[in-house]
Amino acid sequence: MKVKVKFILDYYKFIGKHELILNLSNKPKIIDLINYIDNNIKNGFKEKIINGNEIKYPNMILINGRRAEFLEGLNTKLNENDEIIFSPLAYFAL
Amino acid sequence: MDFKLARINLSDHNWKEEKIDDKLLRKYIGGRGLGTYLALKEIPKGIDPFSKENKIFILTGPLTGTGAYESGRYHVVGKSPLTGYLGDSNSGGDFGPWLRFAGFDGLIIEGKSEDPVWLRIENGDIKFNDASELWGKGVHHTERIIRDKVGITSETMGSVLAIGPAGENKSKIAAIINDRYRAAGRTGLAAVLGDKKLKAIWAYGKRNLLKEMYDPKKFTNEAKKLTDKIMANPVSQALTQLGTLVLMNMTNALGGLPTKNWTRGIYEKAFDISGEHLAESYLKARKGCWGCTIQCSRVSEVPEGPYKTAISEGPEYESTWAHGANILNNDIASIIKMNYLENDMGFDTISFGNTISTLMELYELAKQGKLDKDKEKELLDLLNISGIEPTWGNKDAVIQLIYLAAYRNKIGDLIAEGAKRLAEYFGRPDVAIHVKGLELPAYDPRALNSMALSYATANRGGCHLRSYSVAFDMIGSPEKWDPLAKDIKKVKGVKDQQDWFSIVDSLVICKFNVFGTGPGDYVEVIKAITGWEDINEEELMITGERIYNAERLFDVQEGDYKDTLPKRILEESLPEGPAKGHTGKEWLDFFLPEYYKIRNWDNGVPSKDILIKLGLEEFLNR
Ligand code: SF4
Numbered sequence: 001m002k003v004k005v006k007f008i009l010d011y012y013k014f015i016g017k018h019e020l021i022l023n024l025s026n027k028p029k030i031i032d033l034i035n036y037i038d039n040n041i042k043n044g045f046k047e048k049i050i051n052g053n054e055i056k057y058p059n060m061i062l063i064n065g066r067r068a069e070f071l072e073g074l075n076t077k078l079n080e081n082d083e084i085i086f087s088p089l090a091y092f093a094l
Numbered sequence: 095m096d097f098k099l100a101r102i103n104l105s106d107h108n109w110k111e112e113k114i115d116d117k118l119l120r121k122y123i124g125g126r127g128l129g130t131y132l133a134l135k136e137i138p139k140g141i142d143p144f145s146k147e148n149k150i151f152i153l154t155g156p157l158t159g160t161g162a163y164e165s166g167r168y169h170v171v172g173k174s175p176l177t178g179y180l181g182d183s184n185s186g187g188d189f190g191p192w193l194r195f196a197g198f199d200g201l202i203i204e205g206k207s208e209d210p211v212w213l214r215i216e217n218g219d220i221k222f223n224d225a226s227e228l229w230g231k232g233v234h235h236t237e238r239i240i241r242d243k244v245g246i247t248s249e250t251m252g253s254v255l256a257i258g259p260a261g262e263n264k265s266k267i268a269a270i271i272n273d274r275y276r277a278a279g280r281t282g283l284a285a286v287l288g289d290k291k292l293k294a295i296w297a298y299g300k301r302n303l304l305k306e307m308y309d310p311k312k313f314t315n316e317a318k319k320l321t322d323k324i325m326a327n328p329v330s331q332a333l334t335q336l337g338t339l340v341l342m343n344m345t346n347a348l349g350g351l352p353t354k355n356w357t358r359g360i361y362e363k364a365f366d367i368s369g370e371h372l373a374e375s376y377l378k379a380r381k382g383c384w385g386c387t388i389q390c391s392r393v394s395e396v397p398e399g400p401y402k403t404a405i406s407e408g409p410e411y412e413s414t415w416a417h418g419a420n421i422l423n424n425d426i427a428s429i430i431k432m433n434y435l436e437n438d439m440g441f442d443t444i445s446f447g448n449t450i451s452t453l454m455e456l457y458e459l460a461k462q463g464k465l466d467k468d469k470e471k472e473l474l475d476l477l478n479i480s481g482i483e484p485t486w487g488n489k490d491a492v493i494q495l496i497y498l499a500a501y502r503n504k505i506g507d508l509i510a511e512g513a514k515r516l517a518e519y520f521g522r523p524d525v526a527i528h529v530k531g532l533e534l535p536a537y538d539p540r541a542l543n544s545m546a547l548s549y550a551t552a553n554r555g556g557c558h559l560r561s562y563s564v565a566f567d568m569i570g571s572p573e574k575w576d577p578l579a580k581d582i583k584k585v586k587g588v589k590d591q592q593d594w595f596s597i598v599d600s601l602v603i604c605k606f607n608v609f610g611t612g613p614g615d616y617v618e619v620i621k622a623i624t625g626w627e628d629i630n631e632e633e634l635m636i637t638g639e640r641i642y643n644a645e646r647l648f649d650v651q652e653g654d655y656k657d658t659l660p661k662r663i664l665e666e667s668l669p670e671g672p673a674k675g676h677t678g679k680e681w682l683d684f685f686l687p688e689y690y691k692i693r694n695w696d697n698g699v700p701s702k703d704i705l706i707k708l709g710l711e712e713f714l715n716r
Pocket of ligand 1: 164165166186187381382383386387388389390391604605606
């Protein structure tokens with residue numbers, strides 16, 4: 001199953017790419033995607049973004065533009081062609 | 095506390111000093127609050143903004159230039175030629191502090207000069223100077239000439255505030271620019287200065303604000319505590335690192351980045367105009383306003399190519415969006431150039447970009463035969479003689495339009511009027527995206543729903559700075575809100591933020607402070623400066639509410655005032671993304687009745703009860 005993953009700000013620097021298309025095995029959740037990135041793309045990713053079952057403040061994970069906290073958190077199920085964004089924080093623009 | 099204003103009469107080139115009574119100052123604080131009071135008191139109801147009776151108040155606040163964190167700003171208030179209501183705008187840079195060091199906490203600009211003038215304000219004195227040789231010149235050139243004349247070329251000494259040709263030619267979207275790149279841009283008050291023939295102000299002096307404080311020692315301690323708290327906040331650190339442009343990818347991800355004149359909420363090329371991309375391409379350094387160590391400003395340079403631009407400040411998020419996603423332009427080099435030129439000509443970049451996207455849509459409609467036949471012909475003929483083909487993303491056309499609008503040449507004469515008047519002129523008011531005449535900034539309220547209420551109820555019109563509820567909806571600070579939830583608690587959040595931001599603009603400090611701090615954090619600093627020993631957080635919030643109601647009173651007394659959103663935002667839903675299918679009407683209908691209830695307003699008009707409770711009864715029958 002293909003998903004599009006985008007990395008913003010510090011994560012862009014950390015991963016070295018703004019966007020990746022990843023092939024995941026069947027019925028993954030957002031936590032599986034984080035594990036996949038940690039194991040296959042850049043070690044240390046998981047530690048940066050989550051703490052146990054919690055998304056570390058002030059990180060933000062968006063699934064198709066919806067914040068994970070307002071879906072099912074790290075257990076949010078992913079579907080074919082979903083777009084997932086990892087950001088260390090959404091900043092300000094006054 | 096001594097708060098000294100200079101009343102400057104441009105009609106007879108005279109000035110006098112006036113002191114603001116301490117009790118009055120405490121009631122309105124300074125900056126935006128004091129400006130609103132003065133406007134209610136001194137600007138007659140119903141006047142033409144270009145009449146001699148309109149006034150411009152350029153005001154600092156008790157915190158300006160004190161070294162209390164991020165206090166290098168000033169506020170401008172007057173009747174807006176763009177909206178017809180009370181206009182105000184805030185700017186950073188160095189001018190605010192230097193005005194105070196020059197001996198004045200604010201200026202009341204009144205009357206009209208026969209010929210162009212510039213003011214030299216130094217150490218408690220004001221001189222009127224002939225500005226004929228400056229008239230017609232850009233802001234950069236003007237600053238250079240004035241610095242040569244006063245003999246101070248170091249940019250760390252003294253400050254120049256100026257209008258460009260846009261202000262001189264009374265463009266309703268003209269900005270007052272200080273320190274070459276900092277704009278009091280919103281609501282077109284530069285056009286009023288242009289009408290009064292005031293080209294520029296130089297401010298310099300050696301006044302020691304610390305010596306005038308009630309308790310300088312306490313101030314030093316409290317200001318340090320405040321600084322530590324602000325700098326410990328992750329947002330402050332992030333701003334230092336990344337500036338404002340980092341928001342581009344996030345707003346886009348939430349489906350709320352207005353694209354193609356607000357017909358979409360996602361721009362597929364947003365990365366090309368993002369902070370991440372700027373950092374890899376044209377970013378040179380970062381910079382800050384006077385006394386600020388966050389330094390959120392970006393300094394960029396385009397070293398070669400068609401959009402070659404010297405080292406200059408910007409572009410910020412709003413300007414980049416307005417000349418990027420909203421006109422389908424993903425070339426960041428061209429945006430740096432446009433930003434530079436608009437600063438030099440003296441335009442508000444948010445309003446200018448929106449006016450261009452309006453023109454591009456009108457042109458598309460004309461090409462499709464969807465304008466009234468006479469208007470279609472008029473538009474195409476006008477564009478033809480102007481040598482402009484404003485197709486989506488045509489960046490060279492935008493660059494030409496900056497000059498045409500600044501000098502009100504050909505099609506530029508209509509661009510200079512702003513989006514609302516441009517669209518109305520060609521019979522399609524629906525394609526101008528504004529609230530009360532002020533063009534909207536870069537957040538689509540269909541995707542960030544509390545902004546529907548923030549925009550609709552913003553006193554000065556389409557503005558994200560009366561309440562920046564994006565902070566809740568998108569950033570999750572100080573509280574996390576689902577941007578698509580119909581949650582009634584958002585109403586109080588917006589109202590409280592409007593009141594608190596009124597204080598921020600009156601103190602006058604930077605709004606970037608306030609994500610790490612609240613009203614309570616400023617109480618001790620205010621006491622140390624002013625000697626208002628019994629002031630507390632509650633009083634500050636009531637004062638904020640007073641200011642918000644006072645502004646509203648000015649506006650409703652002008653008549654025909656309505657809290658609403660542009661037709662497109664109200665009625666058309668976004669075609670894609672997380673907010674697909676939602677309209678602004680859906681959100682506004684849910685929030686607005688509750689908002690009026692907690693404000694104690696009757697359909698947008700403050701009740702007599704609330705006005706009396708807030709001590710505004712003297713203006714009831716203005
Ligand atoms: S945070 Fe940015 S806008 Fe605010 S005072 Fe500092 S440099 Fe100026």
